Amino acid sequence: MAKGLPKRSEDYSQWYNELVKKADLAEHSSVRGCMVIKPYGFSIWEKMQAALDKMFKDTGHSNAYFPLFVPKNLFEAEEKNAEGFAKECAVVTHYRLKNDPDNKGKLIVDPEAKLEEELVVRPTSEAVIWSTYKNWIQSYRDLPLLINQWANVVRWEMRTRLFLRTAEFLWQEGHTAHSSKAEAVAETKQMLEVYADFAERFMALPVVKGVKSESERFAGAEDTYCIEALMQDGKALQAGTSHFLGQNFAKAFDVKFAGKDGKEEYVWGTSWGVSTRLMGALIMAHSDDEGLVIPPKLAPIQTVIVPIFKGEEQLNQISEVAQKLKTELQADDISVKFDDRDTSSPGWKFAEYELKGVPVRVAIGPRDLENGTVEIARRDTKEKKVIPLSEAAQHIKNLMTEIQENIYKRALDFRTDNTTEVDSYAEFKKVLDEKAGFVMAHWDGTPETEEKIKEETKATIRCIPLDFKEEEGKCIYSGNPSKGKVMFARAY
Amino acid sequence: MAKGLPKRSEDYSQWYNELVKKADLAEHSSVRGCMVIKPYGFSIWEKMQAALDKMFKDTGHSNAYFPLFVPKNLFEAEEKNAEGFAKECAVVTHYRLKNDPDNKGKLIVDPEAKLEEELVVRPTSEAVIWSTYKNWIQSYRDLPLLINQWANVVRWEMRTRLFLRTAEFLWQEGHTAHSSKAEAVAETKQMLEVYADFAERFMALPVVKGVKSESERFAGAEDTYCIEALMQDGKALQAGTSHFLGQNFAKAFDVKFAGKDGKEEYVWGTSWGVSTRLMGALIMAHSDDEGLVIPPKLAPIQTVIVPIFKGEEQLNQISEVAQKLKTELQADDISVKFDDRDTSSPGWKFAEYELKGVPVRVAIGPRDLENGTVEIARRDTKEKKVIPLSEAAQHIKNLMTEIQENIYKRALDFRTDNTTEVDSYAEFKKVLDEKAGFVMAHWDGTPETEEKIKEETKATIRCIPLDFKEEEGKCIYSGNPSKGKVMFARAY
Numbered sequence: 001m002a003k004g005l006p007k008r009s010e011d012y013s014q015w016y017n018e019l020v021k022k023a024d025l026a027e028h029s030s031v032r033g034c035m036v037i038k039p040y041g042f043s044i045w046e047k048m049q050a051a052l053d054k055m056f057k058d059t060g061h062s063n064a065y066f067p068l069f070v071p072k073n074l075f076e077a078e079e080k081n082a083e084g085f086a087k088e089c090a091v092v093t094h095y096r097l098k099n100d101p102d103n104k105g106k107l108i109v110d111p112e113a114k115l116e117e118e119l120v121v122r123p124t125s126e127a128v129i130w131s132t133y134k135n136w137i138q139s140y141r142d143l144p145l146l147i148n149q150w151a152n153v154v155r156w157e158m159r160t161r162l163f164l165r166t167a168e169f170l171w172q173e174g175h176t177a178h179s180s181k182a183e184a185v186a187e188t189k190q191m192l193e194v195y196a197d198f199a200e201r202f203m204a205l206p207v208v209k210g211v212k213s214e215s216e217r218f219a220g221a222e223d224t225y226c227i228e229a230l231m232q233d234g235k236a237l238q239a240g241t242s243h244f245l246g247q248n249f250a251k252a253f254d255v256k257f258a259g260k261d262g263k264e265e266y267v268w269g270t271s272w273g274v275s276t277r278l279m280g281a282l283i284m285a286h287s288d289d290e291g292l293v294i295p296p297k298l299a300p301i302q303t304v305i306v307p308i309f310k311g312e313e314q315l316n317q318i319s320e321v322a323q324k325l326k327t328e329l330q331a332d333d334i335s336v337k338f339d340d341r342d343t344s345s346p347g348w349k350f351a352e353y354e355l356k357g358v359p360v361r362v363a364i365g366p367r368d369l370e371n372g373t374v375e376i377a378r379r380d381t382k383e384k385k386v387i388p389l390s391e392a393a394q395h396i397k398n399l400m401t402e403i404q405e406n407i408y409k410r411a412l413d414f415r416t417d418n419t420t421e422v423d424s425y426a427e428f429k430k431v432l433d434e435k436a437g438f439v440m441a442h443w444d445g446t447p448e449t450e451e452k453i454k455e456e457t458k459a460t461i462r463c464i465p466l467d468f469k470e471e472e473g474k475c476i477y478s479g480n481p482s483k484g485k486v487m488f489a490r491a492y
Numbered sequence: 493m494a495k496g497l498p499k500r501s502e503d504y505s506q507w508y509n510e511l512v513k514k515a516d517l518a519e520h521s522s523v524r525g526c527m528v529i530k531p532y533g534f535s536i537w538e539k540m541q542a543a544l545d546k547m548f549k550d551t552g553h554s555n556a557y558f559p560l561f562v563p564k565n566l567f568e569a570e571e572k573n574a575e576g577f578a579k580e581c582a583v584v585t586h587y588r589l590k591n592d593p594d595n596k597g598k599l600i601v602d603p604e605a606k607l608e609e610e611l612v613v614r615p616t617s618e619a620v621i622w623s624t625y626k627n628w629i630q631s632y633r634d635l636p637l638l639i640n641q642w643a644n645v646v647r648w649e650m651r652t653r654l655f656l657r658t659a660e661f662l663w664q665e666g667h668t669a670h671s672s673k674a675e676a677v678a679e680t681k682q683m684l685e686v687y688a689d690f691a692e693r694f695m696a697l698p699v700v701k702g703v704k705s706e707s708e709r710f711a712g713a714e715d716t717y718c719i720e721a722l723m724q725d726g727k728a729l730q731a732g733t734s735h736f737l738g739q740n741f742a743k744a745f746d747v748k749f750a751g752k753d754g755k756e757e758y759v760w761g762t763s764w765g766v767s768t769r770l771m772g773a774l775i776m777a778h779s780d781d782e783g784l785v786i787p788p789k790l791a792p793i794q795t796v797i798v799p800i801f802k803g804e805e806q807l808n809q810i811s812e813v814a815q816k817l818k819t820e821l822q823a824d825d826i827s828v829k830f831d832d833r834d835t836s837s838p839g840w841k842f843a844e845y846e847l848k849g850v851p852v853r854v855a856i857g858p859r860d861l862e863n864g865t866v867e868i869a870r871r872d873t874k875e876k877k878v879i880p881l882s883e884a885a886q887h888i889k890n891l892m893t894e895i896q897e898n899i900y901k902r903a904l905d906f907r908t909d910n911t912t913e914v915d916s917y918a919e920f921k922k923v924l925d926e927k928a929g930f931v932m933a934h935w936d937g938t939p940e941t942e943e944k945i946k947e948e949t950k951a952t953i954r955c956i957p958l959d960f961k962e963e964e965g966k967c968i969y970s971g972n973p974s975k976g977k978v979m980f981a982r983a984y
Contacts, residue, residue, distance in 0.1 A: 030566060030623050031559040031611065039554035039639060046555060062531035063538060067523040068613075068644055068660050069582075072589070074522060076599050086589040086599055090561075092613065093585045093601065095648040097564070097578040107568050107578055109585065109610055118601055119523065121560075121584065121613070131522050141835070147531060152560055152644065156587040168560050343633070 007289050012233040016284055020162045023292050023355050033160040033167030043300035048278060051202050055194050061146040066128045069119035074127045078252035081126055084219020088156040090121040121154040126271055129175045130253040137177060137267055139258045145177040163280035164492050171275035177267045179257060184268035188244040191272040192225040195240035204295035204408035205229050205285050206415055207239055208487060210463025215447045222246035228462045230415045231284040234436025236462045236489035239281050245269035285411050292357025293380055295407050296400040303329060303396055304358045305338045308346045308365035318364050328393040359403050360396055380406050425476045432457055438489050442482035444475035453477055459488045499781050504725040508776055512654045515784050515847050525652040525659030535792035540770060543694050547686050553638040558620045561611035566619045570744035573618055576711020580648040582613040613646040618763055621667045622745040629669060629759055631750045637669040655772035656984050663767035669759045671749060676760035680736040683764040684717040687732035696787035696900035697721050697777050698907055699731055700979060702955025707939045714738035720954045722907045723776040726928025728954045728981035731773050734764035777903050784849025785872055787899050788892040795821055795888055796850045797830045800838045800857035810856045820885040851895050852888055872898050917968045924949055930981050934974035936967035945969055951980045
């Protein structure tokens with residue numbers, strides 16, 4: 001139990017909250033519902049950003065930047081989208097404060113600086129972007145338009161949790177425009193694959209790819225694809241979504257293009273996004289009672305070297321060895337920290353880097369100097385090994401791959417063990433209560449049944465998996481015919 | 493005159509506005525005062541960000557993220573800062589819209605969702621950050637705290653211009669905390685040097701480093717250092733600022749640390765920032781009547797290859813040569829575009845890449861194939877050369893350095909030619925009206941004189957240069973004693 005971290009088995013929720021704070025990832029701010037992402041947390045997010053950004057560019061997308069504010073009349077234009085976000089949006093009504101005449105040193109909103117039209121702080125940018133695309137798109141030659149934006153968005157959430165649900169969060173939002181439905185659908189699916197690939201290769205997080213049921217669809221979309229991950233407490237977490245928008249936004253904002261034949265048609269659209277919520281997924285999927293477990297590909301520090309010494313002379317001798325190892329590792333693009341501070345003990349440092357999830361820890365003491373060895377500890381398995389110094393760099397290099405794979409495999413095994421097929425509602429409820437996880441069950445395809453099940457069990461349809469197996473059956477709730485099992489879970 | 497671009501000599505202001513739009517850098521949005529940064533413009537900004545971010549990290553800073561919103565009571569805490577920004581801040585007063593009962597499909601602000609405390613959209617983040625630092629800093633061991641944030645900020649400007657002055661803009665803001673005044677001052681100056689170095693090495697923009705007079709100081713700072721650049725119309729542009737905050741914010745937010753001796757003291761602070769305004773500086777400093785001139789280090793496309801062909805067979809032959817050259821250049825980390833579209837003519841492409849400021853253009857036609865040559869054109873000097881294909885890659889590689897240096901030298905020469913020392917107010921006004929540029933003149937050191945000069949001439953003190961020469965003299969306005977000449981200019 002690191003620094004008073006609660007055990008996962010005792011209080012998973014509290015374990016998460018404490019871990020986020022103690023590992024210096026993020027904290028609540030003095031602004032209701034908004035978080036501060038601390039440098040260590042942000043450096044993980046930067047690695048995620050860099051990897052995703054490269055994947056977006058490799059698939060032909062460019063970054064751009066659109067305004068933070070959405071004038072109310074634009075916000076209203078796509079009715080479903082407006083309805084979906086109206087209940088949780090921050091609204092700017094004034095553009096000036098003035099001195100409070102009754103209260104020296106205090107400010108009040110200046111009633112004379114009231115905006116004629118209120119501005120909504122973007123909860124998502126379809127409205128602003130499609131109103132811009134109207135001017136950018138005239139002909140088929142202007143298509144496809146493949147744009148991404150890294151930005152902050154605001155959704156006024158009442159119950160917030162660090163990374164998982166905050167009023168302001170950071171994300172990327174892709175917004176593309178196409179000349180045909182087929183091309184837009186292909187883009188939607190391509191970006192889902194990009195997200196899944198990123199989650200699995202970088203976050204070591206296995207995900208189920210699927211499509212949302214109607215009631216879980218993005219407001220304004222024709223179809224919402226998603227990747228769903230399983231957390232260690234058996235709850236699901238939606239890790240990314242990719243929406244096929246049909247011509248909804250094109251119609252709302254009158255975005256048409258002239259085809260090769262000169263005929264005008266509405267443009268087809270997609271949007272897709274992942275957010276700092278991924279940080280929550282990363283933490284909850286892999287970490288343990290000692291602290292974070294970060295896959296090497298996203299770890300800000302991949303290897304830490306801790307000297308065990310008494311006095312300056314020993315430290316100097318160890319430093320020489322450590323610096324040489326550090327240089328060797330850096331040549332292999334492994335990020336290394338040599339922590340030679342004499343203000344804290346090796347034991348304290350061990351606990352600290354465990355808490356911070358550093359994948360590999362190297363300890364070098366006087367006996368190692370004598371024997372020409374180092375002790376190497378893996379964060380994921382907690383395994384320790386004393387190995388010859390001459391083999392250390394290669395060993396650590398191999399560990400980067402091994403640990404990445406092991407973390408993935410462990411998460412995959414966990415998911416396999418916690419995915420259950422059921423054939424009755426009784427079984428469904430039993431599994432949810434005793435084990436949770438993903439529960440595959442027949443559903444009659446109606447929003448009514450979905451809603452009832454949600455009310456009674458708090459489980460929702462996470463998705464209809466892309467590898468959906470056609471299979472005749474009966475809905476576990478209504479007994480009506482079903483064409484195959486869909487994936488339920490309680491979710492974050 | 494590219495695509496109807498006005499000439500600089502005829503209408504510099506209109507030339508700038510049109511160039512920003514025609515070169516696909518940015519445009520006004522449907523949101524008053526906010527801009528859309530288009531993909532091409534954003535890709536230049538991304539290069540600036542990458543270079544600056546590396547420089548910040550190399551000087552020991554980490555990135556983090558703080559909330560977009562500042563609760564009014566925090567905003568008020570540092571009185572001067574609050575006063576400075578209260579007049580131009582966007583205020584969130586409500587957190588929900590609802591259906592307009594009188595107007596189907598329309599939304600109105602829900603009066604029941606009024607915030608108890610209004611939120612200011614950050615115009616700058618000192619208040620939010622120092623209220624956070626209070627919890628992060630207890631002891632000298634927590635210092636220095638060296639943090640940077642890339643973010644959007646909002647200042648409600650009434651007259652806006654793309655990149656130069658917009659209601660929302662993108663920037664980075666460094667916020668550091670130190671245990672001594674000397675260290676904080678050193679940090680302030682270090683970051684000024686980083687900015688100057690960036691401007692000169694990457695933007696090819698010579699800058700004057702200096703300190704602001706009291707009336708031009710950042711609200712809440714003890715001293716504001718700045719870099720000032722000269723635009724082609726003889727007006728100055730402040731390209732970056734670095735503020736020594738003294739203990740002002742520490743006192744406003746009660747941020748104290750215990751020193752080695754256990755004694756408590758207020759923390760010393762700095763903040764420093766550059767913004768998308770740099771895009772304006774880059775454009776206005778170097779570009780010409782044909783379009784953008786971008787220094788190679790910031791050019792999204794460094795070399796474009798345009799084939800001159802009739803029919804597919806010729807194109808195929810040229811493509812083979814072009815692809816080989818492209819590969820060679822890419823191996824040297826030069827970004828290359830081969831524009832083999834058959835939908836536009838070579839002439840159209842030449843004009844397009846001139847407009848877009850691509851540093852080097854390679855043209856390959858049938859005669860080149862025969863002779864084993866290519867034609868290479870520099871964007872900066874418009875010089876064209878036919879050279880052997882075998883020397884092309886090395887030649888272009890050299891051009892990257894040469895062009896970067898030439899653009900810098902040209903801007904430096906321009907600045908030298910347009911920096912004038914004057915000794916009387918009559919001369920001062922004459923220079924401003926006939927030539928503009930930087931005008932060095934004696935000043936008595938009082939805000940009153942500064943204000944009068946500004947009223948009468950629209951010129952402001954840009955800075956007291958760091959290389960200020962001590963020299964007894966008389967203020968050009970008041971005739972009172974002066975210790976040396978300071979730098980005046982009309983400014984953006």
